[in-house]
Amino acid sequence: MGERFPGLTTYRGNGVVVTVSYDFNRSYELSLDLGQESPPMFSFDEVLRSCNAPAEVPSSYQITDESKLLKFIGELATSLRSYCSKLLVGDTQAFRCLNNLRVTQCNTFNRERxxxxxxxxxxxxxxxxxxxxxxxxxxxxxxxxxxxxxxxxxxxxxxxxxxx
Incomplete structure (x- = not known):
């Protein structure tokens, strides 16, 4: 089931929320966020790292030609299905790992700062x-x-x- 707003589409299923957003006013960035029904949401970059996707897998795109949006939305979706299928079905352990990755990276950032x-x-x-x-x-x-x-x-x- 999806909800649409200008530049934003949200899909819900299996207790999982996937939001695809497109900034057609400034950055022209096409991005994806994923989370469970209750916050927090995670950027696709975090999601890909948590799923051990290869570093070269794009986590967002800059699309200035709106006619190419569907192609790149498809590429994000393919990457999500290929590398992060456990998250898509709401696997609790996969979400725990994703959250732990964020906590670890935040703690590392704070220590370094x-x-x-x-x-x-x-x-x-x-x-x-x-x-x-x-x-x-x-x-x-x-x-x-x-x-x-x-x-x-x-x-x-x-x-x-x-x-x-």
Whole structure:
């Protein structure tokens, strides 16, 4: 069963929701989202990664000629059926894996972002001789530091008479 709005079509079945959208005003992007009846929805890129599809399988298209939309919708549908059939039938374990992938990637992104901020703080502190600032910035991320950062942390601790 499908619902249609300009640029958006939603299909529902087996407790699964598939939304095909087309931005015909700005980006001309044709994309697909998939989820269960209750949120969250997942981008097709996430879906393909979760299903271990080859990296070269497109997750969206930029279509400036609307007459070609059906062709590319068909290609997205073929990829979805070929690589992600368990999700289409509402397989709970497949959706659990998909959700776990998102959580893992979000956690990794947040850790990397926080480490990036810590590195900026450390650089400022190091250049101004603020050894306590170096310690404060790097200690929470000690197991993710480069060799050079671990050395700077050790030097800062030594300068302030502290150990690891």
């Amino acid at each position: 926080e480490l990036g901020y810590a590195r900026q703080e450390m650089k400022q502190a190091w250049s101004s001789g603020d050894y306590q600032g170096v310690i404060d910035a790097l200690t929470p991320h000690e197991y993710s530091l480069t060799k050079a950062e671990r050395i700077k942390l050790a030097i800062s601790r030594k300068k302030l008479g502290r150990t690891g």
